[in-house]
Amino acid sequence: MLTSEAVKDFAKAAGADLCGIGNVERFEGAPEQMDPRYIFPDARSAVVIGRRIPRGVYRGIEEGTHWSNYTFYGYNRLNTLFMPKAQYETACFIEDHGFEAVPVYPGVPESQPTGQPLRPGQPGPEVYPQVRIAAVAAGLGEMGWSKVFLSKQFGPRQRLCMILTDAELEPDPLVEPQSICNLCMSCVDECLGHCIPHIRENKFVEIQIEDKTYRWADVDMGKCCLTHHGMNKEASPFLAKDFPGMRLNVREQHMSEEEAYKLTHTVGSATWRKTPEFPTGHALDYAYTMLHGVGYYAVCGASGCIRACMMNLEKAGRIEAAYHNPFRKRPMWTLSYEGEPGVTKT
Ligand code: SF4
Numbered sequence: 001m002l003t004s005e006a007v008k009d010f011a012k013a014a015g016a017d018l019c020g021i022g023n024v025e026r027f028e029g030a031p032e033q034m035d036p037r038y039i040f041p042d043a044r045s046a047v048v049i050g051r052r053i054p055r056g057v058y059r060g061i062e063e064g065t066h067w068s069n070y071t072f073y074g075y076n077r078l079n080t081l082f083m084p085k086a087q088y089e090t091a092c093f094i095e096d097h098g099f100e101a102v103p104v105y106p107g108v109p110e111s112q113p114t115g116q117p118l119r120p121g122q123p124g125p126e127v128y129p130q131v132r133i134a135a136v137a138a139g140l141g142e143m144g145w146s147k148v149f150l151s152k153q154f155g156p157r158q159r160l161c162m163i164l165t166d167a168e169l170e171p172d173p174l175v176e177p178q179s180i181c182n183l184c185m186s187c188v189d190e191c192l193g194h195c196i197p198h199i200r201e202n203k204f205v206e207i208q209i210e211d212k213t214y215r216w217a218d219v220d221m222g223k224c225c226l227t228h229h230g231m232n233k234e235a236s237p238f239l240a241k242d243f244p245g246m247r248l249n250v251r252e253q254h255m256s257e258e259e260a261y262k263l264t265h266t267v268g269s270a271t272w273r274k275t276p277e278f279p280t281g282h283a284l285d286y287a288y289t290m291l292h293g294v295g296y297y298a299v300c301g302a303s304g305c306i307r308a309c310m311m312n313l314e315k316a317g318r319i320e321a322a323y324h325n326p327f328r329k330r331p332m333w334t335l336s337y338e339g340e341p342g343v344t345k346t
């Protein structure tokens with residue numbers, strides 16, 4: 001007999017900070033290309049595992065002095081190394097009880113390659129579930145207005161992954177909408193990508209799970225991607241250094257997410273001849289170094305959707321994570337898109 005409690009206890013002993021379980025009926029209404037039931041038609045339950053992002057991962061960017069920690073411990077190594085261990089071991093634990101367990105890697109659904117459907121009535125590969133929504137369906141938390149998943153324990157600071165299983169496990173209760181996000185709009189105010197619409201703009205996405213309606217901002221993913229991947233002068237000291245004359249105002253861009261990926265990753269992985277003006281041989285030195293060393297790079301430091309949000313939630317006492325010190329002690333830095341350094345927001 002395999003119980004939900006046994007799965008959650010095992011996952012936590014294997015290193016998970018969060019583990020919740022939803023039944024697959026909670027994915028009713030999901031777009032075909034994101035519906036996990038197409039990956040495993042016999043699945044009865046979705047087990048979602050989370051590992052926290054330590055608050056200190058954001059310290060270097062907050063101080064304006066150290067970026068790579070954010071890529072290592074906030075993204076790449078967390079998603080590819082620390083979290084899959086708990087996920088993999090929990091999948092094996094489930095299979096040791098005679099049930100099948102499908103560990104699903106937490107990629108970005110919108111950027112998966114697509115192929116021809118192989119059977120009538122089903123979508124083509126890649127079907128890729130949205131793991132944040134799976135976490136909501138597993139009762140671990142809710143979507144914040146920022147489109148970032150929020151847990152009661154850590155607010156916006158975790159990465160997530162999922163295991164589909166044909167074991168019929170007791171689902172966790174859903175979290176009440178807006179019991180964590182208090183619609184403070186700090187994420188909107190402090191996002192250096194200017195990509196999260198204010199609630200008064202009435203641009204939102206909404207989903208229904210059982211009797212609950214979850215709603216979040218319809219984020220401009222082109223602007224977010226440009227900023228996250230360092231093509232926004234307000235957020236990237238590296239772009240300011242390697243393209244000092246560029247005047248790219250992210251507020252005026254209307255790129256799709258794919259278009260922004262195409263631009264950021266093409267420039268980020270490009271080489272250029274070494275000259276006295278640009279001696280590194282890389283078009284964008286920071287991006288090139290990270291992409292070739294780690295395979296990923298993130299620049300924006302989640303100024304709005306994670307840092308501002310976590311400060312608000314800590315202050316409002318809406319999450320369990322508590323610290324002896326406030327995260328921010330001096331005004332937030334930013335750059336102007338004309339390349340002026342040292343501009344600060346208050
Ligand atoms: S900062 Fe966080 S709590 Fe405030 S509106 Fe944004 S997502 Fe919600």
Ligand code: SF4
Binds near residue numbers: 193
């Ligand atoms: S990742 Fe950066 S640009 Fe994107 S929403 Fe968060 S703060 Fe804004």
